[in-house]
Amino acid sequence: MRIKFKEIYDSIEADIRGGVYDGSHKLLSEDEYADKYDVSRDTVRRATDLLIARGYCFPVQGKGVFLRRHKIEGAVNLENIGGLTQDLLPHEITSKVILFTEVLADKALAENMGCAIGTPLTCFERLRLIDNEPHSFETIYYVSSRIKVSEDVLNGSIFQYIKSNLKIVLAMTDFVIQAVKLTPREADLLDLKPGDPGLRFENFGMDRKGEIIHYGWIVYHFKKMRCLKMVSFL
């Protein structure tokens, strides 16, 4: 049951992003979805409730569920910040591994990752390119004993690998969003000048128990990244 409503949520979400409802700006009725997916109206309602909570749409009493302005050209929805790939289609996204190494947790890292000082961590840095132009620079740490990542995994989706191969499910991420001045190294990689602005996302990825799976930060090219957040007080 729980899985089912999530599947339906994913399917309708993909339709919304794919532009299926762009003509009407309106979702189908509960009955139509119940028929389409062969589930109860309750299950459909749970899925649409989540779509509403995530800001994709809003209900108007007696009239149905309408789409919000979820598409602003080139903006990535914060609900899908992991899924950069989807929001930026049809552009070509590639990655370049800059660094892949093991380090010992210093005080700051230990604090952010909830581990002891000196714990071995796997660290990697990755430059992400969109249509061959630098888009963002990513630094991520894993506790080595928990998440074993090899270098070839880094060229694809790490989240997918951790989920399918290690069976660890990312349940929550806390993002701290800031404007920063680029360091000389970041500027060099992003084809900008030191001191230029950068959009920095520090992220804490956690499993269902709130334990850190990964910690790191992404610095986006300030001219190439805009985010969308849709707040709902329903």
Place this chain on the structure above:
Amino acid sequence: MGTKYKEVFTAIEKDILDGRYDATRKLNTEDAYIEEFNVSRNTIRNAIDLLIKRGYCFPIQGSGVFLRRKKPAYGYDLENINSLTNYMAPLQVTNELLEFREIPANEEMAKRIEVPIGSPLYYVVRMRYVDHKPYVYETLFFNKVLMSDFAFDDAQGSIYDYLNNKMKQPITFIDLVIQVARIDLEEARNLQLVLGDPCLLVDGYCMTRTGDIIMFYTQIFHYENARLLKMASYF
């Protein structure tokens, strides 16, 4: 029922922000809340579900509902963007009103607020300080047609509180576009920064339940003093 759970949500939210659960990092049990608020289990569950959705806490099966990581100081949570004044408490938020007048919508504003060109707008510019440090410089445009009487005094306090208490239709949705830019001279001067320094630039569209835009704003956040938080859940 509809509003009861919102009341419980607001009360527990306030307790979380005030640090009542800081020692345990854990909410009370459903039973304890039933007794405290004298409401049904369902009402408590709805309130806790909303707290989870808004990123305050998360459930661990069989163990209870736990608080999420402590928020960094001066962080502004995007799920709770409706009142800086309430969110930052006990840190003091002070506002300095720089402009307040009525203007006709130009082409750009007409498009953003979805009104005809020339429609009357209230134009407000404010500088806001958190704990006496420059935090955000904001420019707001209100659709006058949707506003009842809005006065100089109202523009000085919490505008969300004003809109939610005095308007027939409160703000139900806010669409935000977040990016980073270089600041201009006027903003730099007010934020006590230098021309060309980075800033977080947030455009906000505030809408009623029926999707009418009450207000459009642009906020320029101080790059060292302010940060935005997004608590994502994938369950």
